[in-house]
Amino acid sequence: MVKSPLSFKDSRTRLVLASMVLSTLLTAAVLLLVYITANRTIEGETRSVVSAELTGLADEYERLGLVGLMVAIERRLPTASERDALYLLADRSGKTLAGNLKRWPEGIAAGSGWVDLELRRTETDQLVPISAASILLPGGERLLVGRDALARQQFDRVLFHSVALALGAALALSILTGWLLTRLVFSRLKDIADTAETIVSGDLSQRMPQRGTGDEFDQMAGTLNNMLDRIEELVSNLRTTSNSIAHDLRSPLSRLKQRVVALAEPGKSDLDREVDIARATAEIDHVLRVLGQLTEISRAEAGLGREQFEPVDLERLVNDAVELYEPVAADKDVRLEVTGRAAPIMGHRPLLSQALSNLLENAMRYAPEGTAISIELREDGPFALLSVRDRGPGVPVEMLSQLQLPFVTLDPARSDRNSGLGLALVAAITRMHGGGFSAQNADPGLKAVLKLAQKP
Structure with a gap:
């Protein structure tokens, strides 16, 4: 049954939705932080300017009195529109003495802190939103200084629309990214799944x-x-x-x-x-x-028996095997020669002894009289190499890769003494130790090599 593209049981749909939600939330959090920071910065600067002007005008009042304060306010009015500045000086009864606002706002006491309200400007006779602060002068007069908030509100709207637009773009981009990601991931998974289905049907060559x-x-x-x-x-x-x-x-x-x-x-x-x-x-x-x-x-x-792995001294292992097989070799007029060194490895001592014994028995079976069987130890990176070489007739090249297969023997009759399982056991033991078995013609003879990982 083909699943619906919008089904929540479909992992592709869930992945796209998860990518969309996470990307949108992250973008929204960043844009909200930008919006709040911008508003607080503008508000902070506005309050700083207004507070500075209030302080300056209060100083004018102390130095020059009420008339001097009125002159100072009138001097600021020609440029007030450019700065969105608003001033209002009123007497005790609330009558306007100077400024560009018509009257003192109702319900606002002088010195009550920062306020947001609407007042009517004298030059336009229009109600405008303002943000202002006020103080009560020593003579009972009231002084209000503020800024026209209309431009700020417009800026807030523009900023809000920009944030919304950016959020929409981020949402669309997250959907596209999620779709591309799932397309990439699931196309690779589909290739693997299709190949696996072919293998399950019986084609192990895939x-x-x-x-x-x-x-x-x-x-x-x-x-x-x-x-x-x-x-x-x-x-x-x-x-x-x-x-x-x-x-x-x-x-x-x-x-x-x-x-x-x-x-x-x-x-x-x-x-x-x-x-x-x-x-x-x-x-x-x-x-x-x-x-x-x-x-x-x-x-x-x-891999049964890995729990019995222990440090194995390969040099001692080889010497013990040579000591065991020297009498048999002497009866066949064959010498056993040992060369090289190798560090101890982690391994299964009895199985490694069995593998070496199989190689020695195989070598002595084909070694001519008066020749030597060479046993060599050496290291190759993280591996230890143990090789056994005879001076016999060797093996046909086409048979080299088959020596480690069960029941493969050079003796077509497969005598009771040789069932063709010895080298198969050797190969299995080397794989158990993280390595492998290989054989090659040495001209003369056959060289069998055990590759053993020092730390399987």
Whole structure:
């Protein structure tokens, strides 16, 4: 069902509305602050000017008396219109003595502070809004000085309309910005969702699209693609493993069945029965060995055992393995040589020992008599590299990338001693330790390399 563009259940609509509301509120707060600040600044300046004029006229009164004050007011009147200045000097009864206002405002006592009111000007005979302050003179006269507030009210209206216009523009801009933002975000999400739907349908070769911008979406797509590469690899390995298990276990189980059936045959001698039992036991041991190795690979792939990670001294690990395999190597007339150094890593000691043992057994299987097997340790940035090299015939180039797959072996017969799971277990252990396994022909021989993160 297609959602309505205005539905509040649509995350795009909610995001646009949230962007609009937040942007509008922020703009309104800023414009309101500007409006209040401008009004307070103008009012403060007006009051300062009026207070200064009141003080000046009061000084004129003290120095020159009432007549001198009247002269001072009359002297200011020619320029009063330009300054929007208003003056009113009245006697005790409220009669106008000087100024450009007709009469003293009713209900306003002299010295009552700052007031906003309407009075009639003498030159225009019109009521005008004024803001004024007044004082009571020592002789009982009343003096009022103010400013015509009409211009200020017009300014307030212009400022208010400007603020409203700016707020409307900000609202429109926030809607446009929110729409563009959601279009950008949801178009990328739609690409990812469409690709994910294709992958869910079974096409594991699909990858999340990247636009080459290097932004967070590209980084996320890269991470997801790495995950998909790993999933595709695991699924491929699972298919190969399943097929190989069916192939490798069918033969020993069939032979085991034959041995069991043979035991029930009449006329069998005790010696023949013992031979059949021994062969059946060997088949069972082979099946158990394969299942045990598969279990170890599965546990390593799943990362089980990470809680048992501890500091592992690779040099000591190598020396212990060499000490263990030297007698076997001596029987085959093969030397074990150790070179290099590496700092300790955090790892699973038994599994690392198992991986090294598998490499040594594999190397000794193909090492010619009178040659050496080289074991090298070195560091490569945050990784420790442990390599084992024999001087044997090497591996066909097309097989190098398949050595770490389960049930892959150079021996087509897949003898009981080699089920093709040793290097698969080694690769799983290296991935568990944040690294990887690689093999390359060394001319002569094969060089297997374990790459282990020092801090997985």
